[in-house]
Amino acid sequence: MEEAVSSLVQCGQARLTKPTLKPARPYFSSGPCPKRPGWDATLLRDAYVGRSHRTMEGQTRLKQVIDLSRNVLRLPDDYLVAIVPGSDTGAVEMLLWNLLGQNGVEVCEWESFGRDWLHDIASELRVPGLKVYSAENFGEFPDLSAVDFDKDVVFSWNGTTSGVCVPDSDWIPDDRRGLTICDATSAVFCMEIDYRKLDAITWSWQKSLGGEGAHGMIALSPAAVKRLESYRPVRPVPKIFRLTKNGKLLHQVFEGYTINTPSMLAVEDALDALAWAESVGGLPGLLAKTGENFSVLKAWVDTSLDVEFLASNPRTISQSSVCLAFRHAANLPETLRRHFAQRVSEIVAHEEAGYDIQSYRDAPPGLRIWAGATVERSDLEALLPWIDWAIAEARAELSLNG
Structure with a gap:
């Protein structure tokens, strides 16, 4: 276990600079999903x-x-x-x-x-x-x-x-x-x-x-x-x-x-x-927006040292409810993995950079990000540096706490 913790802590040891740009709409829940862009309660009057x-x-x-x-x-x-x-x-x-x-x-x-x-x-x-x-x-x-x-x-x-x-x-x-x-x-x-x-x-x-x-x-x-x-x-x-x-x-x-x-x-x-x-083109427009959002996440995952898709077969990766695992946490006890995932999501939420990104309660510890059409691509692009920073912060906490 000590070796597994050491591996998790040492990977990406350098502290990252805290991002400044935040999503305009930091809502990424997979259910209930984010409202459509421009939504306001007065629309229901x-x-x-x-x-x-x-x-x-x-x-x-x-x-x-x-x-x-x-x-x-x-x-x-x-x-x-x-x-x-x-x-x-x-x-x-x-x-x-x-x-x-x-x-x-x-x-x-x-x-x-x-x-x-x-x-x-x-x-x-x-x-x-x-x-x-x-x-x-x-x-x-x-x-x-x-x-x-x-x-x-x-x-x-x-x-x-x-x-x-x-x-x-x-x-x-x-x-x-x-x-x-x-x-x-x-x-x-x-x-x-x-x-x-x-x-x-x-x-x-x-x-x-x-x-x-x-x-x-x-x-x-x-x-x-x-x-x-x-x-x-x-x-x-x-x-x-x-x-x-x-x-x-x-x-x-x-x-x-x-x-x-x-x-x-x-x-x-x-x-x-x-x-x-x-108004956004019906089903083709919705599918296009979802595909663009997923491409942002895929490009990030493909170059990340920290996260990977939970889906093991690329053909079965969901483009809507995107579930992620931490690459270097597989050998940690589940309680520690779950604590790490919780801290990452808590740090991001505390900064008001992204809400509800922790994996589902019955799923393996990790992250889950909704990428459907009601999410704006620019908000996903703003979210990801915050996740990278939160991972580094959670690692530092783990190191300090032994």
């Missing part, structure tokens, strides 16, 4: 509050969120889209409770939330015929070549807590018999996705476009709708999750007639974010 969301005006605004989401993401015309309760977690659980059980299930997981879905499928829903494809460690990606698409397949497109994403959709056949159920919450608006490869898709307002929490969204292919109308789970389905009644789809849910009461302040905020997305 015309929110439809104090009125029922069941009125024509309330329904119109909810339907606008659905239609704008479809248009910006370029979802297939025959997919149904709805606003649902509980953020992305509620959206995923809704689909698992409604769709699983007719076929066997294959779960592909490589980070915290994928493991949550696996736990619920195996231990709570107790769906029979379960097979699992897991990454052994955070940062790794499982071999998916043997996935059986005659069964239902559950996976996350982007591992928000590991910085590992699906490299492409070539592994998903067009002629599958089972459904593909995808948690896409930190991938939509950030990555190119062939939605025809996905039958049941979830995301939330608080990711990617910086919306407010508690609201999720789902998109369903015709195959997923057919499953809903032809299959009734043996388990009771709570009202908050129900998408059918007497074997028929609740079509009004996909017209903005939400299952429970939504926040109309959050609805107004979502409308603002989606309008901004269209």
Whole structure:
């Protein structure tokens, strides 16, 4: 251990000059994500509050969120889209409770939330015929070549807590018999996705476009709708999750007639974010901004002696939730590694140069920086010298503390 500490302390021993330029918007959280540039709370002054969301005006605004989401993401015309309760977690659980059980299930997981879905499928829903494809460690990606698409397949497109994403959709056949159920919450608006490869898709307002929490969204292919109308789970389905009644789809849910009461302040905020997305060029503009942001981080990592991508395969590195490990901390006890990562993020935050950059609580100690389109490239460029300086400061503390 002493040798490991010495290696960490000695690497980049020289104290760096404290930076002076700070990000104009030092917000880099991976959830809730930063608001779009120029956002201000006064933009919500015309929110439809104090009125029922069941009125024509309330329904119109909810339907606008659905239609704008479809248009910006370029979802297939025959997919149904709805606003649902509980953020992305509620959206995923809704689909698992409604769709699983007719076929066997294959779960592909490589980070915290994928493991949550696996736990619920195996231990709570107790769906029979379960097979699992897991990454052994955070940062790794499982071999998916043997996935059986005659069964239902559950996976996350982007591992928000590991910085590992699906490299492409070539592994998903067009002629599958089972459904593909995808948690896409930190991938939509950030990555190119062939939605025809996905039958049941979830995301939330608080990711990617910086919306407010508690609201999720789902998109369903015709195959997923057919499953809903032809299959009734043996388990009771709570009202908050129900998408059918007497074997028929609740079509009004996909017209903005939400299952429970939504926040109309959050609805107004979502409308603002989606309008901004269209103003920067829609999906191509969002992807371009995300790509530019990631290029800033990649150039820094490629020349850094201190940090590296947590993702071990370059093809699976997420361009949105960028997860980093410290190069010279691998042999340290986890408690010391976690303390070091915490101190780096605390120092940066104390200087008001970057907030919420510590890795997710269940992930290996390190850093996580959101690089989606609502982040400005200039702010990332200003952040990185502060991280370098904070690493040097945390090293000095470690040396002084023995």
